[in-house]
Amino acid sequence: MDNQRGFSLIEMIVVVAILAISTGIAIPVYIAMKPSIRLNGATRQIMGDLMWARMQAISQNNEFKVFFLDNHRYLILDDDITENGNIDDGELIIKKDIHDEYYDVTFNSTNEPIFHPRGNASNLATITITNFSGTKTVAVAITGQVKIKK
Numbered sequence: 375m376d377n378q379r380g381f382s383l384i385e386m387i388v389v390v391a392i393l394a395i396s397t398g399i400a401i402p403v404y405i406a407m408k409p410s411i412r413l414n415g416a417t418r419q420i421m422g423d424l425m426w427a428r429m430q431a432i433s434q435n436n437e438f439k440v441f442f443l444d445n446h447r448y449l450i451l452d453d454d455i456t457e458n459g460n461i462d463d464g465e466l467i468i469k470k471d472i473h474d475e476y477y478d479v480t481f482n483s484t485n486e487p488i489f490h491p492r493g494n495a496s497n498l499a500t501i502t503i504t505n506f507s508g509t510k511t512v513a514v515a516i517t518g519q520v521k522i523k524k
Contacts, residue, residue: 409507412478412507413505414510416472416475416479416503417503417522419476420481421512424487428493428518431490432491432492434454436454437454438488439451445481446472447472448469449469454466478505483502484501485500486499495517498516499513501513
């Protein structure tokens with residue numbers, strides 16, 4: 375009867391203690407990283423939406439303009455009817471609010487970029503995205519290139 379299988383109580387207590395210590399270290403680190411993760415996510419969302427507007431301008435052969443309404447909302451306008459840079463009846467408008475997913479992130483823009491059918495841009499913009507963990511910048515170049523500045 376000396377061939378019993380399994381773990382002893384002491385082995386189980388040691389494993390549970392190691393897991394508790396690891397969790398106690400990992401949770402505060404993760405919580406401290408969350409604001410930075412939200413800032414990076416919001417930056418990627420804005421950059422992705424600007425790149426999407428540029429690609430749509432090329433594929434649909436008309437202008438797309440991005441309007442920054444306040445410090446967390448923006449519109450993407452498919453300016454296909456009049457191409458005057460203003461919102462007119464019948465033109466597609468996509469509304470975005472970064473507070474839907476990134477509640478503590480705000481942004482500020484120097485201009486409202488317009489993407490043209492050849493992929494270039496006018497009203498060059500620099501968008502500064504901020505929360506209490508730091509600041510990121512997205513820039514739109516004259517070539518239409520959208521990138522995150524470091």
